[in-house]
Amino acid sequence: MKLMNQPFTGQLGNRLIELLDSPEYHTLNIVVAFAKNSGVLRIKNSLERFRERGGKVNVYVGVDLCGTSYEALTALLINTNSLHVVHSERSQTFHAKIYQFLGNNQGLIVVGSHNLTGGGLWTNFESSVHIPIDGSNENEGEILSGLDTYIGELTSLNDSFMPITSQDDIETLLQNGYIFKEVAEQVRLATSAKKTDAQVRLFGNGVPAPLPRITIPQVEDKAAVIVAPPQPVSIPQGDESQTIWFETRKMTGGSRNILDLSKRSLIERGDPSGTPFNLGNTKFMRGGVEFFGLDPVATDQHKDITLNFEGVDYLANTILYPEGNNPNGTWRLQIKGISTSGRKITDAFRAKGEAEYLVWKIITFTKIQGDYFFMTVFAASELENFKAASRILARNGSTTSARQLGLL
Structure with a gap:
C-alpha cells in the first residue's frame, strides 16, 4: 500500500x-x-x-x-x-x-x-x-x-x-x-466574475507540475513543417487551457473550411504586454497565427496541427501563408484534417445538417499542446458574450472592419 x-x-x-x-x-x-x-x-x-x-x-x-x-x-x-x-x-x-x-x-x-x-x-x-x-x-x-x-x-x-x-x-x-x-x-465565469488588475496577490505559484506530451500519429513529411519539441508541456492556466476565438463570417475555400489568421491584429481592448502577442505597440499586436506557434512574419514556414472535434482527432490541418498569383496577404488555417479511421473533418461538419457549417459562426481553439487543439463551434449570436469575456479583444487584421478575435 x-x-x-x-x-x-x-x-x-x-x-x-x-x-x-x-x-x-x-x-x-x-x-x-x-x-x-x-x-x-x-x-x-x-x-x-x-x-x-x-x-x-x-x-x-x-x-x-x-x-x-x-x-x-x-x-x-x-x-x-x-x-x-x-x-x-x-x-x-x-x-x-x-x-x-x-x-x-x-x-x-x-x-x-x-x-x-x-x-x-x-x-x-x-x-x-x-x-x-x-x-x-x-x-x-x-x-x-x-x-x-x-x-x-x-x-x-x-x-x-x-x-x-x-x-x-x-x-x-x-x-x-x-x-x-x-x-x-469559461465565457460564463469570465463575464460574471472578472478579476481586476489591482487585486493583491497574497500567494506564490505553487510547485512546477508538467503535463505530459500527447503523441500524435505521423503524417507525410513536408518541407519546413515546424514540429513541437518532444517534451512535457506546461499550460500556465491549470485546468483551463489557453483559448482563442475567431468570428468566421463567410469563410473561404470550396467547403468554406479555410480560416484566415492575421499577421497582426488591431487591439480593441486589453494589453498584450507579457504575452507572445506583444508587439511593443499600444494599437497592434501579433496576429492570430501566433496562437498556433508560428511567427507571423516567417511566411516561408507552415505547420500541421491536430484538431480534436467532438472527441475525434483530425490530423494534418495545415497552417500556411499562401503564395501564387492571388494570395490575400494573410495566413490561413485549412480545416481539412482526416481521422485515423479515414473520416474527413468536413464530413463531420456536413453531418451537422448544415451545408456550410462553419459560416457565420464563432470557432474556438483550446491549446492542449503546441500541435494539438480542441475545436468548438458556437452560433454567431454568442458574439457579444465572447467579446465581454475576453481579456484581449482584437480584430483579425489591421482595420476596424476585420473580423473579431479574442483571448479568453
Missing part, C-alpha cells in the same frame, strides 16, 4: 498510463466526480491501446457543480466500453474518486482526491492511497467486495443513474443544462 502526494511523490495521470499499458490488467473501472478534456484527452491514446488488447473500461461520473464537460463525455463515449452519469436532483454531490484495475492474478485500487481532469491527474495538489490486490493481504477480499457493492449500489439508483449509450444522451444533458461546453463555461 502506498500514499501518493501529487505532485511531490508522483502524478496519478502518469501512473494510469503505465497501468493501462501493462498486460497484467483486463478491466479499468473509473468512478469520479468530474471529467474534463484536459484529463481525458491525455489518457485517450492509452485507453484506446488498452481496449485494442481486449481490455474493458467502465466509467461512472458525476455532473455536479459544472465539473464535467460535454467534450469530456463525448470523448469518453468513444473511448470506453460503458459510460454512466450519476446525479441527484437534491443537494447531494456525487464526489467519489476511485480507479480500479483488475487482472487475472492481481489488481490495484486507487482511492483519493483525483478527478479525471488535467489538474486532478497531473497539476493539482492531490493525495491518494494505492492498494495492491495480489493475495498477500487478508483484507483484500473485503476491500474488493466493498467496492463491488458500491458500484452495484450506484447502478441501482434508478432515476439518479443514467447510462450514456449514444451521443444523443450527451446532447440531452447539454440541452437541459446538466453539462456545458468547456469554452462556454
Whole structure:
C-alpha cells in the first residue's frame, strides 16, 4: 500500500498510463466526480491501446457543480466500453474518486482526491492511497467486495443513474443544462466574475507540475513543417487551457473550411504586454497565427496541427501563408484534417445538417499542446458574450472592419 502526494511523490495521470499499458490488467473501472478534456484527452491514446488488447473500461461520473464537460463525455463515449452519469436532483454531490484495475492474478485500487481532469491527474495538489490486490493481504477480499457493492449500489439508483449509450444522451444533458461546453463555461465565469488588475496577490505559484506530451500519429513529411519539441508541456492556466476565438463570417475555400489568421491584429481592448502577442505597440499586436506557434512574419514556414472535434482527432490541418498569383496577404488555417479511421473533418461538419457549417459562426481553439487543439463551434449570436469575456479583444487584421478575435 502506498500514499501518493501529487505532485511531490508522483502524478496519478502518469501512473494510469503505465497501468493501462501493462498486460497484467483486463478491466479499468473509473468512478469520479468530474471529467474534463484536459484529463481525458491525455489518457485517450492509452485507453484506446488498452481496449485494442481486449481490455474493458467502465466509467461512472458525476455532473455536479459544472465539473464535467460535454467534450469530456463525448470523448469518453468513444473511448470506453460503458459510460454512466450519476446525479441527484437534491443537494447531494456525487464526489467519489476511485480507479480500479483488475487482472487475472492481481489488481490495484486507487482511492483519493483525483478527478479525471488535467489538474486532478497531473497539476493539482492531490493525495491518494494505492492498494495492491495480489493475495498477500487478508483484507483484500473485503476491500474488493466493498467496492463491488458500491458500484452495484450506484447502478441501482434508478432515476439518479443514467447510462450514456449514444451521443444523443450527451446532447440531452447539454440541452437541459446538466453539462456545458468547456469554452462556454469559461465565457460564463469570465463575464460574471472578472478579476481586476489591482487585486493583491497574497500567494506564490505553487510547485512546477508538467503535463505530459500527447503523441500524435505521423503524417507525410513536408518541407519546413515546424514540429513541437518532444517534451512535457506546461499550460500556465491549470485546468483551463489557453483559448482563442475567431468570428468566421463567410469563410473561404470550396467547403468554406479555410480560416484566415492575421499577421497582426488591431487591439480593441486589453494589453498584450507579457504575452507572445506583444508587439511593443499600444494599437497592434501579433496576429492570430501566433496562437498556433508560428511567427507571423516567417511566411516561408507552415505547420500541421491536430484538431480534436467532438472527441475525434483530425490530423494534418495545415497552417500556411499562401503564395501564387492571388494570395490575400494573410495566413490561413485549412480545416481539412482526416481521422485515423479515414473520416474527413468536413464530413463531420456536413453531418451537422448544415451545408456550410462553419459560416457565420464563432470557432474556438483550446491549446492542449503546441500541435494539438480542441475545436468548438458556437452560433454567431454568442458574439457579444465572447467579446465581454475576453481579456484581449482584437480584430483579425489591421482595420476596424476585420473580423473579431479574442483571448479568453
